Amino acid sequence: MFRIWITIFILTGQIYLFFRFRKYLRQINILPVWFEKALIPIFVGSNLPLIFVYFYIWQLTHFSQDILAVLVPFFIWHIATLFIFIVLLIINVIKLPFNLSYHALTVHPIIKLKVNSMKETSGFKKFDASRRSFLQKGVIGLSAYSFVGATAGAVNGNDFEVINKTIMIPNLPEQFKGFTIGMMSDIHSSVFMNKEDMDGYVSAMNALKTDLIVVTGDFVNSQTEEVYQFAEAFSNLKSPNGVYGCLGNHDYFAKDVELVAKKVDECGIKLLRNDAIKIEKDNSFFNLIGVDDIGRNVKPDDYMIRALSFVKNDQPKILLCHKPYYFSNAKNLGIDLTLSGHTHGGQVVFGKVDGTPISLAAFASKYIAGLYTLDKSQLYVNKGIGSVGIPFRINCPPELTVITLA
Secondary structure (H helix, E strand, O other): OHHHHHHHHHHHHHHHHHHHHHHHHHHHOOOOHHHHHOHHHHHHHHHOHHHHHHHOHHHOOOOOHHHHHHHHHHHHHHHHHHHHHHHHHHHHHHHHHHHHHHHHHOOOHHHHHHHHHHHOOHHHHHHHHHHHHHHHHHHHHHHHHHHHHHHHHHHOOOOOEEEEEEEOOOOOOHHHOOOEEEEEOOOOEEOOEOHHHHHHHHHHHHHOOOOEEEEOOOOEOOOOOHHHHHHHHHOOOOOOOOEEEOOOHHHHHOOOHHHHHHHHHHOOEEEOOOEEEEEEEOOEEEEEEEOOOOOOOOOHHHHHHHHHOOOOOOOOEEEEOOOHHHHHHHHHOOOOEEEEOOOHHHOEOOEEEOOEEEOHHHHOOOOOOEEEEEOOEEEEEOOOOOOOOOOOOEOOOOEEEEEEEO
């Protein structure tokens, strides 16, 4: 169902852009006729692979990299046109109240006559010509920016960043000051995240030499079989105080989530499934808590309260919860720090306003990437290393996090 809705959204945008581009070409009337006629094969050719990609390739667990190289222009086209579609959509939403007001006023015959008379003046015609020229240049600039950005994202897709973050926990025992937690999320093992790719991320995380490592879900993309290459690569992930994780929604998309969980456990990642464990050092400890992916008619508090039932002390509580949506629930239950993923940091980020990523993820959550605070409780959202839908990231590199407790 997820793929069906994604496909419908993409096709809606493509149909809208086709008619918008055709109208634009007719308005400027400076390009050869064949250029307008070329729009049909361009749009049809760019969308034919949709069924192949979303309903066939994502079902595979092994995939020729040569075929992926052929598909790169297809993904660049869809990333770029998605950005153009969203920008034009936002502009139309902003213009809507003004257009409605204009049409409402011009219903009156006297006002309509005066408006039409104004349009015939030389001043208005000069202004209108200037406006059209500005819009034409804007469309060209927007298109160029979109395609250059999409191409850069495809070329630099494997470049990741290491983010170091110090997080204060008021009642942290002295023994854990300076304790480091390596964080990974949203692996999405698939044909677009193969064993070789995962080997590189595992080596990079090991090289950071953190005291503890956590992986906050989405080990696979949607197929049960994807867990085997994941387990083979992540069996090499090591830290002195162990590696822990929680399940994500894509792990539940697999037909056999219990087999996925079993193989993740066997490869050395101890899954916390609505339970808790003590991380001990020099006769002191903090509580590491983990919950299964919250959803499927499950109330957030149900899983969290079940996990907290294993905590019989007042020491710090760090929660692994795949989705960041339930930060306020965690705060209300006395969780000191929640570690989440899920959002991919937006994956395709169109820009930032006051440090907040502008992306489709913003429609689903106000917690997209980085550190957030509610009263004394904190949340860190990791951008993940994998991708979903389109196997590229724009302005949002994969992330490995080193959290230092203080």
